[in-house]
Amino acid sequence: MNLTNLLNFESMQYRGAQTQASAVNIFVANSLRTLIEDFYQRIAPAFIVIISCRRPSPMNFYRTIMQLLYENVDTMIIQLVHHNNEAPRRIEGPRLHNLLLVDSLDALLDIEIHTYTAQYDAHEYYYIFLQQRDARIPEDMQGVFEYCWRHQLIHCNVMTQSSGGEVIMHTYFPYTPTHCGHIVAVKINQFMGDAWQHRDYFPSKLKNFYQCPLPVVVRKMPPFFNVIGLEALGLHGLEGQLLQELANRLNFTIRLIALDKQDDDVWTEHQMLQLLQERKAQVAVGYIRKRLVYDANLTAVFPHYSNMLVSCLLKNAYNLTSIEMLRFPFQTITWLMLLLILSWLCFTLIVRAMYSALLYHVLRHHVHRRLPKTLLELMQGGYTAVLNRITLQDLSEVVSFEDFFSKRHVIIHSELEVEVLQNVEMRVQSPEAGAHPKIFGVLSRDTLMYLASKTQKPGAYHIVDESVIEQQLAMYLQKHSYLVQQFDQLIMSIQAVGLMNYWSSQLANEQYFRNMFLYREKRLRQPDLWGIYIIAATLYSFALLIFIGELLAELCSRLWTRWRIKTQHVFIH
Numbered sequence: 001m002n003l004t005n006l007l008n009f010e011s012m013q014y015r016g017a018q019t020q021a022s023a024v025n026i027f028v029a030n031s032l033r034t035l036i037e038d039f040y041q042r043i044a045p046a047f048i049v050i051i052s053c054r055r056p057s058p059m060n061f062y063r064t065i066m067q068l069l070y071e072n073v074d075t076m077i078i079q080l081v082h083h084n085n086e087a088p089r090r091i092e093g094p095r096l097h098n099l100l101l102v103d104s105l106d107a108l109l110d111i112e113i114h115t116y117t118a119q120y121d122a123h124e125y126y127y128i129f130l131q132q133r134d135a136r137i138p139e140d141m142q143g144v145f146e147y148c149w150r151h152q153l154i155h156c157n158v159m160t161q162s163s164g165g166e167v168i169m170h171t172y173f174p175y176t177p178t179h180c181g182h183i184v185a186v187k188i189n190q191f192m193g194d195a196w197q198h199r200d201y202f203p204s205k206l207k208n209f210y211q212c213p214l215p216v217v218v219r220k221m222p223p224f225f226n227v228i229g230l231e232a233l234g235l236h237g238l239e240g241q242l243l244q245e246l247a248n249r250l251n252f253t254i255r256l257i258a259l260d261k262q263d264d265d266v267w268t269e270h271q272m273l274q275l276l277q278e279r280k281a282q283v284a285v286g287y288i289r290k291r292l293v294y295d296a297n298l299t300a301v302f303p304h305y306s307n308m309l310v311s312c313l314l315k316n317a318y319n320l321t322s323i324e325m326l327r328f329p330f331q332t333i334t335w336l337m338l339l340l341i342l343s344w345l346c347f348t349l350i351v352r353a354m355y356s357a358l359l360y361h362v363l364r365h366h367v368h369r370r371l372p373k374t375l376l377e378l379m380q381g382g383y384t385a386v387l388n389r390i391t392l393q394d395l396s397e398v399v400s401f402e403d404f405f406s407k408r409h410v411i412i413h414s415e416l417e418v419e420v421l422q423n424v425e426m427r428v429q430s431p432e433a434g435a436h437p438k439i440f441g442v443l444s445r446d447t448l449m450y451l452a453s454k455t456q457k458p459g460a461y462h463i464v465d466e467s468v469i470e471q472q473l474a475m476y477l478q479k480h481s482y483l484v485q486q487f488d489q490l491i492m493s494i495q496a497v498g499l500m501n502y503w504s505s506q507l508a509n510e511q512y513f514r515n516m517f518l519y520r521e522k523r524l525r526q527p528d529l530w531g532i533y534i535i536a537a538t539l540y541s542f543a544l545l546i547f548i549g550e551l552l553a554e555l556c557s558r559l560w561t562r563w564r565i566k567t568q569h570v571f572i573h
Helices: 003-010 022-043 056-072 105-111 134-150 238-250 269-277 322-327 332-341 349-365 375-380 389-396 399-407 417-429 445-454 484-496 499-505 526-572
Strands: 046-052 077-083 097-102 125-130 155-161 167-172 185-190 213-218 253-257 283-285 298-300 305-314 384-388 409-412 439-444 461-463 469-473 476-478
Touching (some): 022 056, 046 056, 077 105, 125 134, 134 155, 134 167, 213 238, 213 269, 238 283, 238 484, 305 445, 322 349, 322 526, 375 399, 384 389, 389 399, 409 417, 417 445, 439 445, 484 499
Parallel strands (some): 046 097, 384 439
Antiparallel strands (some): 167 185, 305 439
């Protein structure tokens, strides 16, 4: 610590200040020394001591205690802050491990400890020594715990010294078998002279919620989250199962927050996260992507699932026409050779059998034109992207996609990805789109496979081999929420045992999605019949030529016969 500040602190004088017996001071100092050695030295290389008093007597007492601590604790870095309530000055910096020496609730409120860590997501430790008259200790202690709970300071203990010299430690438990969210001071420890009664100075408070309700704002976003009614038993989807698993492990009940709109409307991310900022909900879940823009005001839990954004094309838009089907089995050079040779050898049994087999293969396997395999091919091919507004915001932050998605795109204002797919199909099937419209959609890979399975359209969509980006889904909590650490641990353990992968595999069957034999939706149109017309016209033309040839041959035969007979008569005469 700063030596000058220490000397200035030691030289302070307070008129009228009184001290208690030296043995009591040593007893109190030993309790703090034991706590520092058993807890703070074990978890951190340094901690901060903040002194805030509104009366001179406690200030002089704390100065004596600090002198005793200096003599016994010399292996840690200590930052000493003396708060002068008459001329307050803010000292910035992280305050993760705190020892607060105060003489009243008002003195604690003067420090405004919650403002220093409001933008951090880690849980801090606050060990508060409240030196107050015995009659006022319960009231001030209750105020301290209510202040801690109001600002989600979960690791908050209060140590008091009674007039009889007893040093007792209290804390609060927000969730117990008898109450939910109600703050009651509970005695958890007592200093016995050479050691504390228990070594667990900051007991866990969030391992069991005792069936207390936790307000959760959700939205229907299949396949990730779906809810039937407003009952927690109606949770479905990947994140629905995750939320139910968290509720089972932490033993809390889920209180769903209803959407005050029409049934067909869906929460937007902004609306859901706004409820967290307004403290109307503790958790928000439902296909919410982890984004840096939210970190300033909200706390994100460890990402529970990673999902790729992919580009998809509607295969029916690229079905081969009847003429293209006839030309598809052979390459152009093969057709040129067939036309150049003009020999009946090309129409032998083997060639016809090969052609029939390949034509059957085309019809059976639903062969399409060559589809793009990379995003660069989509960009060079002049394709138009269909995506929703939130996806466009994510992609606009990627430098490599600025030129691609800024030129040709269609924005869907709804955040439902099913509407992206519906818009792609609508544009592909419109008469203005042409035979092979260049339109593709950008949506979640799992959503695409789920919708293909739900609508029974196997093989209807083509996923471009190159993925767009990987999106991470996460639950969001109130900023500096006391739930983040517990949720992080549980979600990482759930991921470690493979539950998330198992649940995601139940969303859709990839083998069914890639099936090439079951789906063909496009109806036959007049252009598709031109191949039949050409074949029929060609055969009729050949038949007509043969018929004309036979007529000419018969006519020539008769003329030849008449000429021979006439010649013979002339020769005889």
